[in-house]
Amino acid sequence: MNIREPTALAGAKERGSAAQFEERYLAFRRRKLIYNALFWGGFIACVIAAGITAKFDVFTLLKGLPRTTEFLVKMVPPITLSTFAADIGEWYWGIDKWLNSLLNTLLMAYLATVLGTIVGGALSFLAARNLAPNFLTYWAMRRTLEIARTVPDIVWALLFVMAFGIGPLPGVLAITVHTIGAQGKLFAEVNENVSPLPLDGIRAAGGNWLHEIRYGVIPQVMPNYMSYTFWRIELNVRSATIVGFVGAGGIGHDLFTSIQLLYFADAGAILLIVVVTIMLIDMLSEKFRHSAIGKASFSH
Amino acid sequence: MLRIEGLTKAFDDLVAVDKVSFEVPKGQMVGIIGRSGAGKSTLLRMINRLTDATSGRILCDDVFDGEVDVCGLKGRRVREWRARCAMVFQQFNLIPRLQVMTNVLMGRISYHATLPALLMMFPAKDRALTIRALQRLDMVSHAMHRADELSGGQQQRVAIARALVQEPKILLADEPIASLDLRNATIVMDALRRINKEDGITVICNLHLLQTAKDYCDRIIAMRKGAIVFDGPPSELSDALAREIYGSDKGGDDDVELAFTATSAPTDFARSATRSGAD
Ligand SMILES: Nc1ncnc2c1ncn2[C@@H]1O[C@H](COP(=O)(O)OP(=O)(O)O)[C@@H](O)[C@H]1O
Ligand SMILES: [Mg+2]
Numbered sequence: 001m002n003i004r005e006p007t008a009l010a011g012a013k014e015r016g017s018a019a020q021f022e023e024r025y026l027a028f029r030r031r032k033l034i035y036n037a038l039f040w041g042g043f044i045a046c047v048i049a050a051g052i053t054a055k056f057d058v059f060t061l062l063k064g065l066p067r068t069t070e071f072l073v074k075m076v077p078p079i080t081l082s083t084f085a086a087d088i089g090e091w092y093w094g095i096d097k098w099l100n101s102l103l104n105t106l107l108m109a110y111l112a113t114v115l116g117t118i119v120g121g122a123l124s125f126l127a128a129r130n131l132a133p134n135f136l137t138y139w140a141m142r143r144t145l146e147i148a149r150t151v152p153d154i155v156w157a158l159l160f161v162m163a164f165g166i167g168p169l170p171g172v173l174a175i176t177v178h179t180i181g182a183q184g185k186l187f188a189e190v191n192e193n194v195s196p197l198p199l200d201g202i203r204a205a206g207g208n209w210l211h212e213i214r215y216g217v218i219p220q221v222m223p224n225y226m227s228y229t230f231w232r233i234e235l236n237v238r239s240a241t242i243v244g245f246v247g248a249g250g251i252g253h254d255l256f257t258s259i260q261l262l263y264f265a266d267a268g269a270i271l272l273i274v275v276v277t278i279m280l281i282d283m284l285s286e287k288f289r290h291s292a293i294g295k296a297s298f299s300h
Numbered sequence: 301m302l303r304i305e306g307l308t309k310a311f312d313d314l315v316a317v318d319k320v321s322f323e324v325p326k327g328q329m330v331g332i333i334g335r336s337g338a339g340k341s342t343l344l345r346m347i348n349r350l351t352d353a354t355s356g357r358i359l360c361d362d363v364f365d366g367e368v369d370v371c372g373l374k375g376r377r378v379r380e381w382r383a384r385c386a387m388v389f390q391q392f393n394l395i396p397r398l399q400v401m402t403n404v405l406m407g408r409i410s411y412h413a414t415l416p417a418l419l420m421m422f423p424a425k426d427r428a429l430t431i432r433a434l435q436r437l438d439m440v441s442h443a444m445h446r447a448d449e450l451s452g453g454q455q456q457r458v459a460i461a462r463a464l465v466q467e468p469k470i471l472l473a474d475e476p477i478a479s480l481d482l483r484n485a486t487i488v489m490d491a492l493r494r495i496n497k498e499d500g501i502t503v504i505c506n507l508h509l510l511q512t513a514k515d516y517c518d519r520i521i522a523m524r525k526g527a528i529v530f531d532g533p534p535s536e537l538s539d540a541l542a543r544e545i546y547g548s549d550k551g552g553d554d555d556v557e558l559a560f561t562a563t564s565a566p567t568d569f570a571r572s573a574t575r576s577g578a579d
Contacts, residue, residue: 197391197392200393201394202406202409204382207379207406208414211406211409211414214418215402219397222397
């Protein structure tokens with residue numbers, strides 16, 4: 001535009017374009033409003049439909065709520081300040097046994113995390129599009145990991161309890177299988193984001209596929225692997241408790257039997273142990289994860 | 301002697317390198333020039349066997365017994381070839397999180413069985429080679445640093461050290477100075493020229509700037525749209541031809557100014573051999 005144009009004319013033009021802009025802006029707003037209304041309307045309709053189909057009834061919920069608190073009250077025996085130590089001691093009469101079970105659960109989670117991470121990690125290279133030797137391997141590996149991951153670990157545990165009998169072994173196996181699937185998929189996605197440059201460097205120097213993985217990929221992905229693994233330990237402690245419900249040993253088994261036998265105080269005591277343990281592990285793993293991620297960002 | 305015969309690479313219907321033929325006698329330093337997209341990288345990657353050729357032959361007689369068509373090599377022999385025909389890259393292609401020492405040792409990887417190399421079990425002789433290579437490139441004081449703590453020029457020198465411990469007969473360099481400032485570009489080009497002269501290693505170097513190729517190379521090969529349009533000593537490359545090589549396909553010549561910008565003249569490499577400029 002010519003800068004020597006009379007200012008009045010320029011103003012008129014500006015006003016013209018401002019009006020045009022306003023018009024387009026309003027049209028845009030209207031369209032956006034319609035889209036938003038459609039989206040939220042659809043969303044709410046879906047929620048209501050889902051609630052009806054699942055027989056989610058607000059009245060049943062309201063009627064059931066007091067019973068939940070009743071149950072919670074039963075889980076904590078009367079404790080008075082004057083006899084505090086003795087009361088707690090009585091509540092936790094089974095502490096030795098429960099701590100032993102807790103240790104079992106933690107070991108199950110730890111073992112399953114280690115085994116699952118090693119196997120899942122190894123398979124993740126075959127499940128990464130950029131690293132798999134061919135498309136068929138990639139595809140088959142992705143599907144295998146999907147099956148291992150999408151079948152819930154409680155279902156794996158039921159299967160293994162039927163096959164191997166009651167005890168920690170089926171629990172470890174169940175969580176391991178689920179961990180292989182979960183870690184394999186997460187690691188494969190990390191693998192797909194590595195820089196190809198170091199890989200080219202190693203191949204050009206005469207390295208083979210394993211060398212490329214060992215020296216080109218692993219140093220790049222290690223911080224992310226670590227972070228995912230700390231998170232997985234956290235999840236697996238929870239899983240190891242749950243699989244105990246179907247006979248796979250550990251503290252979950254104790255919790256399940258005490259509920260079945262209506263020993264509510266015992267159930268409360270065990271539940272508190274589990275909650276505190278998981279909170280502690282949450283905090284620890286958070287700390288480790290941050291230090292792992294810190295290293296990752298430092299490296300780039 | 302390296303003989304390229306009718307080497308062609310097609311990506312679907314795009315012919316990136318089109319029936320290229322030339323011979324490189326042992327110990328020559330060749331500069332390959334051409335504008336971006338001319339096919340220079342594809343050509344070098346085919347020679348190193350990072351990329352498979354669509355057709356044509358790459359014949360070499362001083363790596364294996366007798367003259368061998370490199371395109372026909374398989375498995376372990378490909379890896380041996382790659383080691384003997386080392387390559388450095390524009391982006392250095394080091395492993396960022398590993399030490400300089402480890403990065404250079406990667407050059408020895410093809411000389412050992414897979415398992416010991418995976419466990420980082422390299423013999424003392426390899427470490428000695430590594431230190432000597434780092435010394436030559438004036439990088440020995442950085443041996444224990446992580447590769448990503450180094451400047452671009454230093455990283456490229458580490459990459460050249462890695463290439464050296466491969467004990468190569470041929471050294472390919474794909475735009476080795478395109479990511480570097482002028483001073484580091486000079487250090488790196490001096491190093492390549494020195495290695496070429498002192499070790500008698502054939503060097504084939506893709507360069508974006510014509511002047512660099514004129515300053516450092518015995519011979520210039522110019523590519524355009526996948527084909528060779530000039531092959532001869534730098535003195536024979538006329539300005540008119542150079543303009544044509546760099547001129548864009550639509551007639552404009554936006555690349556020309558860049559291509560003609562002079563880098564500094566090479567420093568005397570006899571002097572820099574005893575006291576090479578360090579960062
Ligand atoms: N992997 C690939 N897939 C498809 N096309 C490619 C690939 N690599 C290079 N090309 C194409 O081949 C041509 C030559 O590329 P390249 O060899 O990188 O040229 P130069 O190194 O001279 O800039 C370009 O048109 C480029 O887009
Ligand atoms: Mg290129």
